[in-house]
Amino acid sequence: MTDRTTYVQIRHAQKAFGTLEVLKDISLNVERGQIVAIIGPSGSGKSTLLRAINDLDPLTSGEIWLDGVQVNKSLPFRQYEKHINEMRQQIGMVFQHFNLFPHMTARGNVTMAPKMLKGLSDKEADALAEEQLDKVGMLERIDYYPSQLSGGQKQRVAIARALAMKPKLMLFDEATSALDPELVDEVNQVMKKLAEEHMTMIIVTHEMDFAAAVCDRVLFMDQGVVVEEGPPSVVFKNPEKERTRAFLRKHLETAS
Amino acid sequence: MDTDLMLRVYPFFLQAAGTTILLSVLTALLGLACGTLGAAARLSRFALARFLGAAYVSFFRGTPALIQLFILYFGGPQIGIQLDAFEAGVIGLGINAGAYMTETIRGAIISIDKGQREAARTLGLSRWQAMYKIILPQAARLMVRPLGVNLNMLIKATALVAAISVVELTYTAQRYIGSTYKPFEMFLLAGILYMIIIYATGRAVAWLDRKVQIV
Ligand SMILES: Nc1ncnc2c1ncn2[C@@H]1O[C@H](COP(=O)(O)OP(=O)(O)O)[C@@H](O)[C@H]1O
Ligand SMILES: [Mg+2]
Numbered sequence: 001m002t003d004r005t006t007y008v009q010i011r012h013a014q015k016a017f018g019t020l021e022v023l024k025d026i027s028l029n030v031e032r033g034q035i036v037a038i039i040g041p042s043g044s045g046k047s048t049l050l051r052a053i054n055d056l057d058p059l060t061s062g063e064i065w066l067d068g069v070q071v072n073k074s075l076p077f078r079q080y081e082k083h084i085n086e087m088r089q090q091i092g093m094v095f096q097h098f099n100l101f102p103h104m105t106a107r108g109n110v111t112m113a114p115k116m117l118k119g120l121s122d123k124e125a126d127a128l129a130e131e132q133l134d135k136v137g138m139l140e141r142i143d144y145y146p147s148q149l150s151g152g153q154k155q156r157v158a159i160a161r162a163l164a165m166k167p168k169l170m171l172f173d174e175a176t177s178a179l180d181p182e183l184v185d186e187v188n189q190v191m192k193k194l195a196e197e198h199m200t201m202i203i204v205t206h207e208m209d210f211a212a213a214v215c216d217r218v219l220f221m222d223q224g225v226v227v228e229e230g231p232p233s234v235v236f237k238n239p240e241k242e243r244t245r246a247f248l249r250k251h252l253e254t255a256s
Numbered sequence: 257m258d259t260d261l262m263l264r265v266y267p268f269f270l271q272a273a274g275t276t277i278l279l280s281v282l283t284a285l286l287g288l289a290c291g292t293l294g295a296a297a298r299l300s301r302f303a304l305a306r307f308l309g310a311a312y313v314s315f316f317r318g319t320p321a322l323i324q325l326f327i328l329y330f331g332g333p334q335i336g337i338q339l340d341a342f343e344a345g346v347i348g349l350g351i352n353a354g355a356y357m358t359e360t361i362r363g364a365i366i367s368i369d370k371g372q373r374e375a376a377r378t379l380g381l382s383r384w385q386a387m388y389k390i391i392l393p394q395a396a397r398l399m400v401r402p403l404g405v406n407l408n409m410l411i412k413a414t415a416l417v418a419a420i421s422v423v424e425l426t427y428t429a430q431r432y433i434g435s436t437y438k439p440f441e442m443f444l445l446a447g448i449l450y451m452i453i454i455y456a457t458g459r460a461v462a463w464l465d466r467k468v469q470i471v
Contacts, residue, residue: 056374081382089380099375103393103470112389113379145470158375165379 005068007032007200008053008169013062015048022048023059024224030169033198037211037232040221041247046204049221050171053202054091055084066090067168089117092162092170096177098154100146106133106157107142110164117165132160136190152183159190170194172203208251212236220244262441265432272428273449279342279424280411280453283349287410288403290354295361309358316355322416324348329420345417353410360402364395397468404461411454425449 008030015023022045030036038046051057053064055072064071071087074080101109110132111125120128133139136156146154155175162170172191176184188210194201195214205211211218211232218235220228220243228235228244239245297309316324328337329344339347368391376386418427429446433439 054378056378085380085382088378091378093375093378095371095375097371099369099371101372101375101390101394103397113381116385116389117380147470161379 005065006030007034007067008202009063009065010049010053011063011065013049013052013064014060015045015052015057016060022224023052023062026062026221026224026226028219028226030200030202032200034217035195035199035201035203035215037215037218038202038204038221039206039208039211039218039247040227044221045224046221047173050093050173050202050204053169053171054088054093056093085117089113089165090168092165092167094155094158094162094170094172094175096174098146098151098158098178100154100158100161102146105143105145106138106149106160109146109157109161113161114164128164129160132164133157135163135193136160137186150183151179152186155179155187156190159187159194163194168200170199170201172201172205174204174206176205176207206251208236208248220247222247257444258438258441261436261438262445265436265442266445268432269425269428269445269449272423272425273453275422275424276411276414276450277453279345279349279414279417279422280407282346283353283410283414284407286346286350287353287357287406290351291357291361291406294354294358295365298358298362299365313355313358316352317359321349321352321413322419324352325416325420341417341420341422344420345414345422349410349413349417352413353406356406356409357403360406361395361399363402364398365391367398368394397470400461400465400468404458404465407457407461408454411457412450415450 006029008028010026010028013023013026013028014021026045026049028036038049040046048057052059053071055064059072063073066087067090069087071084071091073083075083101112104112107126107129110129111120114120114128115122115125129142130139133142136159138153138156138160141149141153141157146157149157159175175191176187179187184207188207191201191203191210192214203211203215215232217229218232219226220235220239220241222243228239228241234240235244236248239248294309294312297305298313300306300309325344325348328348329339329341332339332344372390372394373386376390377383381389414424415426417424418430421427423431425446429442432442436442
């Protein structure tokens with residue numbers, strides 16, 4: 001699309017689960033190649049916002065746009081299913097608990113969707129699996145099942161699985177939160193590498209150092225609103241809002 | 257105990273056991289078909305299908321199988337359903353077993369972590385693709401043992417069709433009691449044959465269960 005339209009746009013996102021308002025009018029623009037971190041206390045709506053972007057949790061109102069196309073446009077059921085499946089192919093998502101398919105090897109996990117949805121031949125799919133698993137440093141384990149991998153290895157395979165669809169945008173929902181501390185770094189390294197390749201990413205994280213190192217912009221969310229946003233140097237070092245300061249202070253205490 | 261008599265009638269019982277096995281196989285296949293449809297209905301996004309699935313399960317699990325067989329075999333002709341005893345046995349027991357299998361299949365499907373479906377949908381798979389490529393292969397492995405329990409129950413339930421005169425094991429035992437007046441030997445012989453069938457089935461299920469485990 002044109003360079004003028006922002007790559008990813010969230011416009012006035014609102015989301016309620018029953019009477020519980022989880023997202024209260026959130027707007028966010030992400031340029032192509034930008035990396036945005038979302039931080040905030042537990043229950044502030046970070047996951048819900050991320051899951052709204054690929055419509056896993058449909059918004060109550062508001063719009064999501066990716067590369068000039070509205071993700072959550074209103075269409076009759078069947079047409080919408082077709083549309084959303086196409087959109088989701090362009091949006092990679094990485095979950096806190098990996099959600100690898102346990103009945104498939106690393107290779108199977110990576111090749112399943114490209115084979116099924118893009119009609120890759122076995123040979124093409126194998127080449128793709130090797131390429132993507134190599135990128136995350138998991139080539140030697142290509143024929144291992146998830147149950148034979150450590151948490152960090154599982155998450156790297158999950159990243160390769162998402163990358164194999166050649167997404168325009170990657171979403172990470174606390175990708176390292178479920179990992180033992182010594183396994184966090186191997187996953188962070190992979191994400192850093194993606195950052196260097198200018199992958200557009202939205203990263204929900206509670207690792208402030210990592211966010212400061214790789215992100216162009218940081219959003220601080222609390223109780224369903226964006227309290228503060230800006231470059232990491234400002235949000236982390238010199239936040240304007242008292243709520244942000246309180247959160248960072250508390251986070252530092254618990255982290256140390 | 258008259259073991260000579262048992263050995264003499266044994267070949268006829270063996271033949272009857274063949275009928276019991278055939279009845280069990282056909283019932284299991286019909287049950288599996290009904291169970292699959294029932295589970296699909298119970299998990300449908302359409303409320304009417306969910307209601308019909310739930311009604312099917314409630315009715316067939318909530319009334320005695322013997323009454324269901326009687327309704328079908330004796331009551332059927334009144335509403336234009338003419339079946340011979342064997343057909344009525346297979347259809348009646350199959351639909352009954354399907355109600356139990358509906359719950360087994362549904363239980364296995366809903367026990368798969370919802371993160372699996374989400375990961376599949378996130379990659380762009382449709383509902384159906386996520387179901388048959390991701391959910392069902394995992395659920396199928398969980399189903400083997402509980403379906404084995406359903407199978408065990410179903411084999412024993414085939415004894416009920418003696419009541420509508422299908423010449424299977426139980427009916428054969430009853431017939432020989434009529435001529436020999438030796439109920440202990442005749443029922444014991446039938447019981448032993450049932451046990452062999454059920455034991456073999458149990459072993460087969462356990463083998464299959466091991467076979468389908470991932471790693
Ligand atoms: N499916 C759901 N149904 C009901 N409430 C939900 C659901 N998902 C999340 N919530 C609620 O929405 C709020 C925000 O959750 P979440 O987006 O997961 O927060 P975060 O990721 O920032 O910890 C929480 O109060 C949570 O309990
Ligand atoms: Mg969360």
